[in-house]
Amino acid sequence: MLPFPVLLALPQGPTVAVYDSGSSGPVLLLLAGNSLSSASTYGALWAEPALAGYRRVAFDWPGCGASPWAPAWYGLEAPARVLALVVATLDLPATVVVGHSLGGHLALHALPRLPLVRGLLLVGTPPLGAAADFAHAFLPEPRMGLLYQAELSDAELAQLLPALLQPAAPASQQAPLAEALRQSDPAFRPALAAAIGAGVPDEQAILRATAVPVAFALGEADALVSAAYLGATAAPTRWGALVHLVAGAGHTPMLETPAAFATLLAEFAAAVLPR
Structure with missing residues (x-):
């Protein structure tokens, strides 16, 4: 379970809800997906023993979770700017970023502005x-x-909900996602659609240009994303397997199989972060 969020007013930006384990150790920055909250996505992962040696930080995108609604900061470009502002305002040191679904796209867009990122999952x-x-x-x-x-x-x-999880996922997994979707600003999703329609940044070019190690993870039963496409994506700094398939999970493995996901994240972080 995540700690109580702290509202952080970003300089020349919106106010966002931040969750920080407060512990010492290398930093893991956890980013949620479209209309989801940090609590719904990473709540089950937060206390996993495999991550006990890391400082875990998460924040809710504007309009999602515990962050206030802020329509000027929806879409693609604005949330990527928010990510860079959060990292700068919190003065995060060398960091591994975990981006789930939309959170991963936004992390890619912001990556050239995040010089202290040492790994991207x-x-x-x-x-x-x-x-x-x-x-x-x-x-x-x-x-x-x-x-x-x-x-x-x-x-x-x-x-x-079944598309965001493995088939026949239990109510205990569906409930937090349903709550997050209900809680989010309804304007968040159409603004995202409009931004996608206007053109997505060339994420493959960002991958080809970065020196940051990048790992790809996917729930074995993911109903949305093609594992074959991920495996064929050109990524010169790819870490480990072409695709790290998480057994027993759909689109949200950190919620569905937190122990297995934490083990994968800890292995990646240990390989790329200075201790």
């Missing part, structure tokens, strides 16, 4: 280049459209 995040990549990066899943819809009824949430 992308979870359910297929790096995109041209618009045509969407058809190959994502599986043909009609429920994905709900992630860009403003209002979500209870029936629509019931359709969407």
Whole structure:
């Protein structure tokens, strides 16, 4: 379970909710996905013994979780700026960034502005280049459209949640995601859709240019992202396997199988972070 959030007013930016373990040790910065909160995504991971030697930091995107609604900071470019502002304001040292889904895309966009990042773990995040990549990066899943819809009824949430988890995920895993989706600003999702329609930064070019080690993780039963696409993505600094498949998990492995995910994260962090 995450600690109580602290509201952080960013210089020339919005106010965001920050969660900090306060412990010493190398830093893990944990980023949630579209309309999700840090608590719903990483709550089960926070106390995993494999991560006990690390300072764990997370924050909620504007309009999501415990962060105030701030429509001027939705989309793609603005949240990536928020990420850079959070890192600078907290004065984070050498850091491993974990980006889940949209959080991974935003981490890629901000990566050139984050000189102290020593590793990037992308979870359910297929790096995109041209618009045509969407058809190959994502599986043909009609429920994905709900992630860009403003209002979500209870029936629509019931359709969407299984796409974010493994099939027949227990209510204990569905409940935190449902709460986060209900809590988020309905304007967040259409603003994201509009930004994607206007053009996504060339994430593959960012990967080719970076010296930062990058690892790709995917739940074995992920209903949204193509494992084949991730494996074929050109990433000169790729760490470990082409794709680290997490057994027993769908699109949100840190919630579904926290012990296995924590072990993977600890191995990656130990390999790339100075102790």
